[in-house]
Amino acid sequence: MDEKVVKEIRAFNRSYVRTIGLLQNSILNSGYSLTEAHILNEVNSKQDSTATSINQELKLDEGYLSRVIKKLISKSLIIKEQSLTDKRVFVINPTDKGINEYQKLDKLASKMVKNNMEHLSHIQQIELADLLGKVKALLKKE
Amino acid sequence: MDEKVVKEIRAFNRSYVRTIGLLQNSILNSGYSLTEAHILNEVNSKQDSTATSINQELKLDEGYLSRVIKKLISKSLIIKEQSLTDKRVFVINPTDKGINEYQKLDKLASKMVKNNMEHLSHIQQIELADLLGKVKALLKKE
DNA sequence: AAAAATACTTGCTAAAGACAACTATTTTTA
DNA sequence: TAAAAATAGTTGTCTTTAGCAAGTATTTTT
Numbered sequence: 001m002d003e004k005v006v007k008e009i010r011a012f013n014r015s016y017v018r019t020i021g022l023l024q025n026s027i028l029n030s031g032y033s034l035t036e037a038h039i040l041n042e043v044n045s046k047q048d049s050t051a052t053s054i055n056q057e058l059k060l061d062e063g064y065l066s067r068v069i070k071k072l073i074s075k076s077l078i079i080k081e082q083s084l085t086d087k088r089v090f091v092i093n094p095t096d097k098g099i100n101e102y103q104k105l106d107k108l109a110s111k112m113v114k115n116n117m118e119h120l121s122h123i124q125q126i127e128l129a130d131l132l133g134k135v136k137a138l139l140k141k142e
Numbered sequence: 143m144d145e146k147v148v149k150e151i152r153a154f155n156r157s158y159v160r161t162i163g164l165l166q167n168s169i170l171n172s173g174y175s176l177t178e179a180h181i182l183n184e185v186n187s188k189q190d191s192t193a194t195s196i197n198q199e200l201k202l203d204e205g206y207l208s209r210v211i212k213k214l215i216s217k218s219l220i221i222k223e224q225s226l227t228d229k230r231v232f233v234i235n236p237t238d239k240g241i242n243e244y245q246k247l248d249k250l251a252s253k254m255v256k257n258n259m260e261h262l263s264h265i266q267q268i269e270l271a272d273l274l275g276k277v278k279a280l281l282k283k284e
Numbered sequence: 285a286a287a288a289a290t291a292c293t294t295g296c297t298a299a300a301g302a303c304a305a306c307t308a309t310t311t312t313t314a
Numbered sequence: 315t316a317a318a319a320a321t322a323g324t325t326g327t328c329t330t331t332a333g334c335a336a337g338t339a340t341t342t343t344t
């Protein structure tokens with residue numbers, strides 16, 4: 001494989017990690033940890049999540065996940081109900097408060113992205129979205 | 143600002159974070175924490191680093207950085223010498239072992255990137271590098 | 285010369301996460 | 315169908331990572 005290509009990709013990764021890192025840190029100022037925000041996102045993105053389904057995405061330690069879920073329950077952001085068909089399983093859904101908080105986080109994340117792009121002209125912004133879309137498409141082909 | 147653009151960028155961030163996250167985790171299996179790897183990178187990238195110069199890039203807690211540096215010294219990966227011209231300053235450089243370990247990490251990171259791209263054709267790889275270069279250029283304009 | 289700033293360190297604490305052992309339930313298999 | 319294995323989740327314990335505040339030493343500013 002072309003070393004030049006690898007070099008270019010790694011240079012991009014380094015610079016982009018820093019950018020995304022800053023966006024993520026802004027979420028940390030919202031009162032939720034990154035993991036909590038991710039779980040909130042999972043639970044709000046699909047109905048009847050379970051610890052297992054959440055962890056298929058997040059790949060955390062199960063014990064740790066269990067505790068974070070407990071914490072989110074204690075904050076009344078999610079509820080957990082034992083499945084009637086399989087009593088090993090506990091179905092998780094957001095409360096109204098959880099939906100609300102998630103939407104706040106979502107808006108915050110959008111705002112951060114906007115702030116990060118605001119020095120670009122409108123045409124450049126469209127170009128950026130176009131470029132990223134193409135990259136995503138290339139990398140999706142598994 | 144165009145909501146569609148923001149949406150596209152956020153979708154990209156999500157998918158890319160996952161990709162980079164996997165690469166970073168592979169480094170974690172090398173026996174060094176991400177922070178240690180970053181410091182090793184800093185110290186190997188430029189001569190006579192200092193805690194302050196490292197932190198201009200990494201932006202860690204100063205106390206924590208001080209301790210991680212101490213740990214790397216105890217592992218004989220870096221050495222620290224008091225500056226003769228300004229005794230507040232301690233100049234940091236990699237040892238031979240530190241240079242060696244850094245090169246190992248560097249190769250590992252390249253390998254991971256390669257693995258991640260290997261399902262792409264040569265033309266697609268070049269296209270990817272080209273797209274990422276353009277994105278980086280767009281975002282660099284501060 | 286005193287005050288402020290810089291460079292770094294240390295004590296203390298909390299958060300994030302890993303590992304192993306455990307309960308409860310369901311599925312597989314011999 | 316009873317025993318074994320697998321699945322889903324929890325809890326105890328520990329380490330790592332990191333942040334905050336107060337400290338030392340030195341240099342710069344006033």
